[in-house]
Amino acid sequence: MENILNKLMMNKLLRKTWNEFQYMISQIEDQATPQQIFESFQNWYKKNKKNFSPSLLKIYRIEELINIDPKKYPLAHSQCTPQTLRRFLHLELSHEDSFVMFLRDQLWELVVLTIDAECHRCGTLEMSALFDVEAQQVVLECLQCGELQTLKGNSCKCLNPKILRLAQKKYLEIFGLI
Structure with missing residues (x-):
């Protein structure tokens, strides 16, 4: 009750x-x-x-x-x-x-910045820009299937989601996304 x-x-x-x-x-x-x-x-x-x-x-x-x-x-x-x-x-x-x-x-x-980039796994054209702390680089996460890839479209090797952070403006600028 x-x-x-x-x-x-x-x-x-x-x-x-x-x-x-x-x-x-x-x-x-x-x-x-x-x-x-x-x-x-x-x-x-x-x-x-x-x-x-x-x-x-x-x-x-x-x-x-x-x-x-x-x-x-x-x-x-x-x-x-x-x-x-x-x-x-x-x-x-x-x-x-x-x-x-x-x-x-x-x-x-x-x-989170969303960019028009194609996911190599599912073909979706919207991806979120995140920051891989270990690799010190911006990575992209597919909004549809969750696939992680580098800015060059290669599969991302960061298997530990704890190393991914929200991408700050300064990193997005360094990597030419804004």
Whole structure:
């Protein structure tokens, strides 16, 4: 019985948090830059972090994405706009993991540079630029199949995902991606 009550309370809290998230998106001005959108996300998250399960936040690496210094990352090159975010205002999420996954996806779109490069495995033309700490180089991750490859299109040999980081602007500039 206690488990059912906890679940009902969580659903109510989740709905309230989702409604506040949707309201935050609806209040972002049409001319807002990706930097301003990111700041809106950060402010909302600070107020609502307590409403999420810490284990889910860890699994989806929300803290890593939300706590960056936005000046060091390629937010100015993000394709995320207030109009693209508003297309999600009609969604109704009923599970906490779906909500956290959605939050992660929106943050990823803001923080990680997406480039038009072809994945040699599946042929998709969109790849995320990440940084391989061991090799000290930018690598590309396919948004479709997750394949990692070098900028030259060769298979990436970094088998340990712990050495991959979000690519900062300075590295993206060094490697000629921005």
